[in-house]
Amino acid sequence: MKVMRLKIMLITYGVGFLLFFGLLVFVALFISNEDDSSGGNDFDMDGGGSVSVSADVLKYRPMVEKYAKEFGVSEYVSTLLAIMEVESGGRLIDVMQSSESMGLPPNTLDSEDASIKQGVKYFADLIQSAESKGVDGNTVIQAYNYGGGFIDYVAQRGKKYSFDLAQSFAKKHSGGSKTTYSNPIAVKKNGGWRYLYGNMFYVDLVNQYFHSPQFDGDLVQLVMDEALKYEGYPYVFGGDNPSTSFDCSGLTQWSYQKVGINLPRTAQQQYDFTEHIPLSEAKPGDLVFFHSTYNAGTYVTHVGIYLGDNQMYNAGDPIGYADLTTAYWQKHLIGAGRIKQ
Numbered sequence: 305m306k307v308m309r310l311k312i313m314l315i316t317y318g319v320g321f322l323l324f325f326g327l328l329v330f331v332a333l334f335i336s337n338e339d340d341s342s343g344g345n346d347f348d349m350d351g352g353g354s355v356s357v358s359a360d361v362l363k364y365r366p367m368v369e370k371y372a373k374e375f376g377v378s379e380y381v382s383t384l385l386a387i388m389e390v391e392s393g394g395r396l397i398d399v400m401q402s403s404e405s406m407g408l409p410p411n412t413l414d415s416e417d418a419s420i421k422q423g424v425k426y427f428a429d430l431i432q433s434a435e436s437k438g439v440d441g442n443t444v445i446q447a448y449n450y451g452g453g454f455i456d457y458v459a460q461r462g463k464k465y466s467f468d469l470a471q472s473f474a475k476k477h478s479g480g481s482k483t484t485y486s487n488p489i490a491v492k493k494n495g496g497w498r499y500l501y502g503n504m505f506y507v508d509l510v511n512q513y514f515h516s517p518q519f520d521g522d523l524v525q526l527v528m529d530e531a532l533k534y535e536g537y538p539y540v541f542g543g544d545n546p547s548t549s550f551d552c553s554g555l556t557q558w559s560y561q562k563v564g565i566n567l568p569r570t571a572q573q574q575y576d577f578t579e580h581i582p583l584s585e586a587k588p589g590d591l592v593f594f595h596s597t598y599n600a601g602t603y604v605t606h607v608g609i610y611l612g613d614n615q616m617y618n619a620g621d622p623i624g625y626a627d628l629t630t631a632y633w634q635k636h637l638i639g640a641g642r643i644k645q
Contacts, residue, residue: 355382355535356625357513360394362536364420371421375428384424386513387448390506391423402426405451430455439463442507446470449506465507467493474499523563524589531559531609531617539621544569552606555619556591559609565643572602578641583628586640588612592628594636610640 368385372378388394391401396411400423403412413419427448434444439458442465447454450473457473458465478501485498489508498504537549544554553571560567567574575593586592587610594606608618614628626633 355386355513357385357389358393359622361385361389361399362394362622364388364394364399364416365536367417367420368424371424375425377424377428377431380427380431382514383445383510384427386510387423387427387445388420389513390509400424437463440465442511445507445510450474450502467504467507470504470507471499474501474504477501521589526563527559527589527609528611528617530562531555534623537619537623539619539623543619550619550623552608552619555623556607556609560643567643570602571607572600572604574607575604575638575641577643579644581640581642583610583614583637583640586610586612586642591641591643592616593638593641594633595638597636604638606636 362385365381365385368388369378369381372381372384377384384400388400392399397416398411398413398419399416400419401410402419402423403410405426406412406422413422427444430444430447430452433452433455434440434447437455437459439455440463443455443458446465450470454470454473458469461469478499481500482497483500484496485505486496487505487509489505489512490496490498493505493508503509534546534550534555537546539551540549541551542548542554543550544558546558550558553567553569553574556574557567557569568577571593574591578591581590583592590610592608592610593604594608595603597606606618608616608626610616611625616626616628617624618626620626628634628637
């Protein structure tokens, strides 16, 4: 009888131990999977700031958004627009130069719609491949130019894009043949050359269209965070809110109002409201004013937000960045204005 009880106790303890051990294994595997999913791929595309592309590209945004939604990549619309800027500047029929991704000769696709649909589909396929192989977002961007083989190449070499990998891939497929390449990005990086396979500078070419301006002072940063929400919106005369879009002074009034600064409505009134300073003394967050850009019946006709380095953000058409050193802005420049507080 005692032997029987001992056997029962041993069996009970044994089953209990096995159940307990199995539970520990399950928890360990669960935690491991959680760690893998939270520390996975770095798809930091469209997360580094707002995209600044030409009006020729921005007019295709609705079509890009349509196909990005269809193929499940809506979060990458800005990256797709930047790719289009690099590929064609929005000025070719095959705007995304996507014919080759179908195995066709360049510029075979004969409509913008077909080009964008195929370009977005191809990009979505690259995303899927990259996710399955654990590589990062910049690898996907470069693969749009090189082809999906670059994803495998990076996956076998640390799973993270680098310019060195892009360069070595091009060297391998070109047999080491080089050509002169005068793009400023290339000139700055290696004196101005590339291998004769794709474009090893493709990631830099795409990423140059993203802006993440950082300003001294929380107030100025908040103003720009608000203003940047409307990049790409059309210029609308008399517009003063997101529902209508904006004209120049409507954008500045709205953006500063969000941080508790109440500017008057028109460019002339805002000029009168500020302390006038030369552009050379302007700081990010100051306003910059222009005359005679159209017949408004007043001297001051346009206003933008100064960003530093002779750049401004303004309600042009579309809303976006502008270089103050261009002949047009220099011709009409009055100077800067600092908001009196």
